[in-house]
Amino acid sequence: MIDKTKQFEKLMMNHLSENISDNDEGVLLDILNSDPKFKVQYNEMVKTRAISLIPIIESEKNSNYKNLLQLLNYGLSLNRQPVFLQYFFKVAAIIIFVLSTSISTYYIYNGYNNSSKNLMSYETVVPLGSQTKIVLPDGTVAWLNSGSTLKYNNSYGDETRTVNLTGEGYFEVQKNPKKPFLVYANDIKVKVLGTVFNVRSYADENAIEVDLLEGKVDVSFESGNDTKILSLLPNEKMVFNKANKTITSHKVDASRSSTWTTGKLCFVDATLEDIAKNLERKYDIQIEIKSQRIKEELFSGSLDLNQPIEKILEYIDVDKKYTRVFNGKNVSLINQK
Known part of the structure; x- marks a missing residue:
């Protein structure tokens, strides 16, 4: 499912950027029909966003309706679209969330204006x-x-x-x-x-x-x-x-x-405080360094980010100068007594 979700995300990006081949259009439809979870996930998200925009849509409906329809019909040929897909892309022109387990891609339609381009x-x-x-x-x-x-x-x-x-x-x-x-x-x-x-x-x-x-x-x-x-x-x-x-x-x-980009970080005379900021983003944790001396410790070397955070912090502390205390997503670094 993870591989298919990533493939779905890529195909949707290509479709909405009008850079999708006929073959990939067919693959996109096959994925949509392969598992109801895809339809349910996107349907619920798009519905929620569409409801919040109803007042705006109503106020501009008369002047924008024809232009909106032209925008909505730029993609897959209608004779190949299941009923769900026709509905999905009509609402999706307002806003679409393409979600994998960790990455969010938003496509936001900004509305028709007086310029020649939506x-x-x-x-x-x-x-x-x-x-x-x-x-x-x-x-x-x-x-x-x-x-x-x-x-x-x-x-x-x-x-x-x-x-x-x-x-x-x-x-x-x-x-x-x-x-x-x-x-x-x-x-x-x-x-x-x-x-x-x-x-x-x-x-x-x-x-x-x-x-x-x-x-x-x-x-x-x-x-x-x-x-x-x-x-x-x-x-x-x-x-x-x-x-x-x-x-x-x-x-x-x-x-x-x-x-x-290859799952590593390289440092040359970097302070532990600066290294901690990188590790916080990578591992989605909070690191509290409870000593100015530890913050200013310098480290040079390469870190393998495929290792658990416990191993990374142990590797950095080559001189065994601090104690590591883990509490969920919070990590405290304390001077050795």
Whole structure:
């Protein structure tokens, strides 16, 4: 069921981005008919959301009805749709939740406006303790780390390829000199044409980091009335300080920044406090360090995130300086007496 759920999610993403083959349409229908759980799960979610939007729909029904119908009929041919699927896609144009056991992807119809295009937003949310890989409409691959969100809309690829990132993402960008790939991450914008890079921009961290593995990127940010731009070459790292709005760069082994995509984390002289933040997201736990001395302990090495958190914390404590106390999802690190 897990494999089929992931396949279902991928097919739905392709269908709603109008990038699905006739063969995959048939596979999607087969999955829908293979298990009533799929129909029940999505039906209930869509109904709940649709009910909450009834006042809005009613107020705009007369002016938007024909346009909405045109939007709703862009997908599978009607002679192949079961009754459930016809109903499902009509409501799903308002909002669809594509859920696996850990990843949520939202497709939000923003309504008809005076422009020539109806806007639909796509949002992938990765909860704590998970990570995922998605393929954007142009074939660009994006890995999203725990606690991350990636957004884009259906204007993606018209003139530019624009996404908004909160959290951490690793991108393998398809080359297209005519349509730059843009990542907006809090206060900065990363512009590329085709390259491989990692962006880290968590809301609860003081800095935004960009590591370049291949190609070239331009990182820009607003400073007063000016826009400042910093260009990076392979194995260079940019650090943007959110507090004082300063930007620096230095040489690194950029490949280390993306090891999380393979289930590992690499650190060089990192404090235990910083390491704990990464582990909290990965394992969906809370780590309380009850000693300033322990917080400032430095660690260099690689962590295998396929190991249980108990083993990870034991491995980091090479000198046996603290005691670990586990209470559900809460972990306390206390000085050895």
